Amino acid sequence: MSLVNIDVTLRDGGYRNRFEFDLDYARTHARLSVAAGFDWVEIAYRKGSFKPVADLGLTGRGDDSYIAAIAEEIGPEHVGLILHPRNIDAGDLPAMHRAGARLVRVCVPAGDPGPALDTVRQAKEVGFTVCVNLTRVSQLPARKVVEVAAAAADAGTDVVYLADSNGSLLPAHTARLATLVKSVVPGEVGLHAHNNLGLAMSNAMAAVDAGATWMDSSVLGMGKGPGNLVAEQWIAYLDRIGGDRYDLGTMLHLADLLGRSVPESAPSLPLPDLVLGHFDLSVEERGSIAHSDHRQSVHAARALAGAAAG
């Protein structure tokens, strides 16, 4: 089993601290991450996340100077960014590549994948390793997943990622999706897990058993909402089952450093996020289910999920 691991802390963790990692921390984080055995460090969004946010911090902008600084630190072969195609223009991908990024991940909304697939084609022409992230994959019918994955493969993507943005996938569902995508694309399949239900680890294991070979995780699980697959647990697991290229000591050192340096990295499971994950609702619905009485939250979420299903 040859897994490719991406550390997404600096990017997904940015949702916790408004992407305000300072450059010195980002440099050290990236270096330790590679030393611990990560293949890629996803260092930032390029020009913002899904929803525009004013005054984004370093890892929400992904400026060329930042890319260059991290590439100098860990080598371009480890530097990746993620982007929403609507946020960039034709000059961004060449500029990112010139600055020292070699992996780009393109968020593909299943509803309108066309523009994103154009971005995939351009990224391949520029010379990137390209991942397509099928966002909110838990809400997509299997047929749609197949359709978009196949189109992404035709556009030249190297990896199709199942992005469990809502943190709603169950292991069996994850395995089915991984198997499905694996059967229709010639490239690799990856998983970006969120831990709303505490199932990120189980889903990661199920995905790998079903043939996924790329895996996202974040240190201390630092990511949107309850966070992602916990990197140190994932690396410990891989080390335990015979991975010989991981350094658990360095991994834990990095987790300790992040915890001491970035207070917002403290693991948490906000109860509303558990509710969102349970009912497969996106984070945009958080306001709709917010209630001081969690019984009312669950009631509201059930109603919303029922309406969506109906």
Add this chain to the structure above:
Amino acid sequence: MTDSRPHALVFAPVLPQWDEGRFFATVTGALEAFGCRVTVVDTLALLEDSMTEVSQLARSWLPRMSEVDLLVGNALGGAVAQALLPDLRPPATVLVSAPTRADRVLAERLSTVADLAAEGDLSRSLAVLGELVTAEGVEPPVHQPVPADEQACRRIAGGMRLLLEVDLTEQVLSYEGPLMHLVGERSRLVTTAHLAAAAHHEVVEVPGAGMRPHSDRPEFVTDHLTRFAKENLTP
């Protein structure tokens, strides 16, 4: 074309004769395997009879320093490396059995070796040194007599005496870069009691090893060196 590999500069310990760095093959081999360009220097090459402190020897080395990405020192060489930290400010530092400060026991043991050498008794000096570098609980090797060698005696006596009152605590504690001490758990000379380390520095006790952990537990030392290099150097 310039060599873009990270440069590791290694200060050697007190050796009766310069061996071109063979004493440290475990360490230099690991650093080269990582992708470093390694330079090993004979620390005592600039020793002058008038010198009584490590800082004097370090000062004589300072003008000769080129760009260093990783500063490494073993025993006396490690003390010189520590003395150079405030001026050289290397990006990363590895010290093997390098005393930051001597105590009475260490000073007495080093004095014994130095005094025998100063008397011209190289064989006995080396025999005692051989015992002291062997791990506690391990039978020291039998040392065969060696021919008299005035230069070797001068190196041993002069080098060891620089360490008798060494105290580089301030230089180490103020060093902001990453630093790893490697020291033998069963050393009869430099132990953890002779080290100083800031909160962000590492002290690695090498299980079962004596004063030469790179010889006693080469795989253990190599693992830590490689890990440290990965954490702190770009190959």
